Amino acid sequence: MAVRNAPSLSSSPVAEKLPLIWDVHCHLTSVPGATPEDRMKEIVKYLDRMGIGRVMLSLGYPLEYNPSPEQLREENDQVLRAIKYRPDRACGFVYLNPNYLKASLDEFDRCVRDGPMVGVKLLAAKRCSAPELDPIVERAATMKAAILQHTWLKVNGNEPGESTPYDVVELAGRHPKVPIICGHTGGDWELGIRIIRASKNVFAELAGSNPTSGFVEMAVRELGAERIIYGSDAFGRSYASQLGKVMGAEIPEPARRLILGENLRNMLTPILRAKGYRGP
Amino acid sequence: MIDVNVTLSRWPFRRLLGDDTAGLVAGLRKRSVTQAWAGSFDGILHKDISSVNSRLADECRRHGQDMLVPFGSINPKLPDWQEDLRQCHEEYKMPGIRLYPDYHGYELKDPVFVKLLHLTATRQLVVQLASSMEDERTQHPLMRVPPVDISLLADLLKSEPGARLVILNADVRHALEQSPALASAGNVYFDFSMVEGVGGVAHLAQKISIQRLLFGSNYPLFYFESALLKVRESGFEDGDRRALLEENARRLIRT
Numbered sequence: 123m124a125v126r127n128a129p130s131l132s133s134s135p136v137a138e139k140l141p142l143i144w145d146v147h148c149h150l151t152s153v154p155g156a157t158p159e160d161r162m163k164e165i166v167k168y169l170d171r172m173g174i175g176r177v178m179l180s181l182g183y184p185l186e187y188n189p190s191p192e193q194l195r196e197e198n199d200q201v202l203r204a205i206k207y208r209p210d211r212a213c214g215f216v217y218l219n220p221n222y223l224k225a226s227l228d229e230f231d232r233c234v235r236d237g238p239m240v241g242v243k244l245l246a247a248k249r250c251s252a253p254e255l256d257p258i259v260e261r262a263a264t265m266k267a268a269i270l271q272h273t274w275l276k277v278n279g280n281e282p283g284e285s286t287p288y289d290v291v292e293l294a295g296r297h298p299k300v301p302i303i304c305g306h307t308g309g310d311w312e313l314g315i316r317i318i319r320a321s322k323n324v325f326a327e328l329a330g331s332n333p334t335s336g337f338v339e340m341a342v343r344e345l346g347a348e349r350i351i352y353g354s355d356a357f358g359r360s361y362a363s364q365l366g367k368v369m370g371a372e373i374p375e376p377a378r379r380l381i382l383g384e385n386l387r388n389m390l391t392p393i394l395r396a397k398g399y400r401g402p
Numbered sequence: 403m404i405d406v407n408v409t410l411s412r413w414p415f416r417r418l419l420g421d422d423t424a425g426l427v428a429g430l431r432k433r434s435v436t437q438a439w440a441g442s443f444d445g446i447l448h449k450d451i452s453s454v455n456s457r458l459a460d461e462c463r464r465h466g467q468d469m470l471v472p473f474g475s476i477n478p479k480l481p482d483w484q485e486d487l488r489q490c491h492e493e494y495k496m497p498g499i500r501l502y503p504d505y506h507g508y509e510l511k512d513p514v515f516v517k518l519l520h521l522t523a524t525r526q527l528v529v530q531l532a533s534s535m536e537d538e539r540t541q542h543p544l545m546r547v548p549p550v551d552i553s554l555l556a557d558l559l560k561s562e563p564g565a566r567l568v569i570l571n572a573d574v575r576h577a578l579e580q581s582p583a584l585a586s587a588g589n590v591y592f593d594f595s596m597v598e599g600v601g602g603v604a605h606l607a608q609k610i611s612i613q614r615l616l617f618g619s620n621y622p623l624f625y626f627e628s629a630l631l632k633v634r635e636s637g638f639e640d641g642d643r644r645a646l647l648e649e650n651a652r653r654l655i656r657t
Binding site: 152153168171172274275276277278309310312331332333334335336339356357358359360361362363365366367369370371372 | 416417418419420536537538539540541542543546596598599600601602621622623624625626627628629630631632634635637
């Protein structure tokens with residue numbers, strides 16, 4: 123579906139002054155505001171303040187970790203309203219639940235194939251190494267939609283359906299031509315980076331953990347800057363603490379630019395162009 | 403700019419950029435920090451705290467005399483810890499101390515903490531209390547340390563009104579939910595190195611007054627830019643920003 127009045131891919135009030143910053147990991151869930159439009163307005167206020175050009179928005183409210191098909195639809199509808207309100211500042215990632223595979227594939231078609239969304243968000247309903255994920259990955263690949271899978275490696279134990287980077291590696295191994303973004307890089311990034319290191323189609327994502335020094339430097343050293351994507355996990359996390367990881371890292375400037383936005387834009391360019399966005 | 407939360411020496415679990423004092427000072431100067439209140443990572447696990455504090459004082463003097471302000475570590479579970487406190491105050495002329503109750507194995511209701519608080523108030527020392535050092539979920543499996551329950555402080559401070567506390571590395575929003583009285587209890591200040599949520603520092607300032615917030619980066623364990631960008635994200639007016647970045651800390655250490 124072509125996006126009406128589609129803006130340039132590089133559009134941002136600060137695009138001329140700052141590097142391109144695209145945030146792959148932002149949720150409507152805990153943003154203040156009565157409606158999705160109100161919440162989007164609040165998001166843009168902070169994007170302007172922080173110099174972030176565009177966010178990839180997913181998950182609505184109330185957030186469900188194992189949503190029914192109806193709840194999925196409701197949360198995705200909220201995201202659709204938000205991105206319709208500011209298509210110049212937000213793209214949508216459709217929230218899917220592998221426990222309801224048929225409904226999830228239908229929801230993908232509604233929101234991505236026939237709608238404006240450009241990626242898939244998978245949370246913690248089922249570990250992503252499960253075979254039910256295969257049809258979702260294949261369907262996303264047909265549209266070149268991005269896939270963002272939540273992962274953590276908690277020393278006190280993950281939730282039952284919560285994936286680890288090991289699960290992402292297993293899934294990515296079955297789909298070696300499909301890029302998969304390893305959300306949070308497992309949180310315990312020193313382990314997460316090592317786990318995904320050999321899986322060249324897996325991208326490290328920086329969101330949602332403390333701004334611990336060394337994360338970005340290790341990721342650049344072990345994976346290369348081309349496999350790292352900035353994300354915040356806002357509004358639960360702040361844009362500030364997560365941007366601070368990249369802004370404070372001792373890495374070459376070209377690497378910083380790749381991480382802040384260029385890698386994500388490159389990944390999304392085919393689907394954005396297919397939907398009528400202009401730009402590089 | 404005054405940073406009330408930097409730490410010297412080696413973090414036990416990882417090498418950090420800036421874990422040599424000269425490098426840390428250079429990093430702080432590059433970021434326009436004019437004064438930094440410095441503890442020592444060695445104070446978390448070492449038993450010979452006297453030598454930890456001696457080295458801290460020496461490092462601050464040699465590498466950052468005009469910038470680094472040493473805050474010695476006190477472990478009140480060690481024998482004769484009162485002598486460590488005396489040395490910090492009388493020999494090294496430190497304006498305050500830093501505590502790690504979670505790593506040193508006591509809760510704030512422990513009588514030894516009450517005694518320590520009283521002695522620091524008597525000596526007019528600032529007490530920095532590190533609520534945590536890292537995310538509990540990502541700690542080393544053999545070194546799991548839950549954060550300090552700071553909700554008890556509100557009651558404790560009623561009986562020790564002269565005490566001046568700076569809480570470092572706390573999830574302040576959660577602490578205030580547990581103990582709303584903390585917002586108005588005694589002389590308690592908070593850094594925001596671990597305050598999260600978009601605009602989190604501004605939201606906190608609405609609850610506990612900006613006068614009680616101090617700029618603390620937790621550098622070099624954390625990226626310095628995290629704390630700095632939080633100030634920008636919260637969109638403070640110039641006066642509030644000055645209070646946050648410098649004036650509140652300067653007033654506290656002069657008191």
